[in-house]
Amino acid sequence: MDDPLSIVIFSGSDDRLTAASVFAAGAAALGRPVRILLQYWGLEAFRADRAGRGSGLSEDASEAGAAALTAAIASGQVNWAETFRMSKELGEVEIHACAQSMEILKLQPGDLDPIVDGVEGIAGFLGAAGSGQVLFV
């Protein structure tokens, strides 16, 4: 299985970012190339000044579930920024910012966490996805 796994990270919530990061790490561990496109609130979460913090949890968490995940994040058991970093060490993982989102949100490449490899358009992203799966998170 050499097809890349591509992930569009649209959401900026810490829970969805966590899910995306474990898919990136899992696919990298399997030796699959991973290609990530950051859009809108997912892109905002990778701003350098956000330091790995997203927008909190989705509203469909139960009270107990939200408390459990919040505790796991606070203790460092769950850390999506770190999981993305580790994925890059494990395998071939590329993270690109969506060109249109950069323009709308008035962001410059220097505003982003250095883990982001560059800026990319939809056509480039779809081309690189080839016939591999694309998750929209």
Added chain:
Amino acid sequence: MDDPLSIVIFSGSDDRLTAASVFAAGAAALGRPVRILLQYWGLEAFRADRAGRGSGLSEDASEAGAAALTAAIASGQVNWAETFRMSKELGEVEIHACAQSMEILKLQPGDLDPIVDGVEGIAGFLGAAGSGQVLFV
């Protein structure tokens, strides 16, 4: 790459609709057939009486990000309904309403924006998707 790109638009938020529309336009520009299935709140956004307005922005936008996208929508820089229209001129883009959602929401084909090509069930949608990617937005 002749595989279609299929997109299930479930969400009715203007930000997710914008993301879906740029994927439709990008794939159409690459010459890929695009097939869209409108479910629930994504379907509501294509009601004729909504005139291209969705349900607002996702709650995981930052204050600055929401302000930037709202301004881009107000100025016409971002206009998902127009981007879907343009995609249809660029390439082979079909937009169908999910039959079950039509029934549950008590909608008739005449209630929808004329950009919607018809009503389709899940089996028809999956069959036409072939082995191409399916994004769930």
Added chain:
Amino acid sequence: MDDPLSIVIFSGSDDRLTAASVFAAGAAALGRPVRILLQYWGLEAFRADRAGRGSGLSEDASEAGAAALTAAIASGQVNWAETFRMSKELGEVEIHACAQSMEILKLQPGDLDPIVDGVEGIAGFLGAAGSGQVLFV
């Protein structure tokens, strides 16, 4: 078309669970294997003590749309837990809980609805997905 359809159910909202269930039923009716991975709030919705109730509806429902879906759920016209059950009778449908989500949410297999077939990691899920589509709901 023998490729499985894989669905990551991350969301716990009743509307997204409904959408996921109709994709599972549709693919099973077409004779495709279906593989479901339950993460976070999607996993919570399959707790035995939740008895097929999710976290309510997404906030991007219109008032009229939310009322219509709520009525359809109340009358039993829409019942995602039942649709998953029926899917399993129709075809080859496997539902697994994500191992990491189980750990974070401190759940044991005995806490889950018996419709859940077991616990699985990301690598196992991606391996079984093969080259079939993966929806992230």
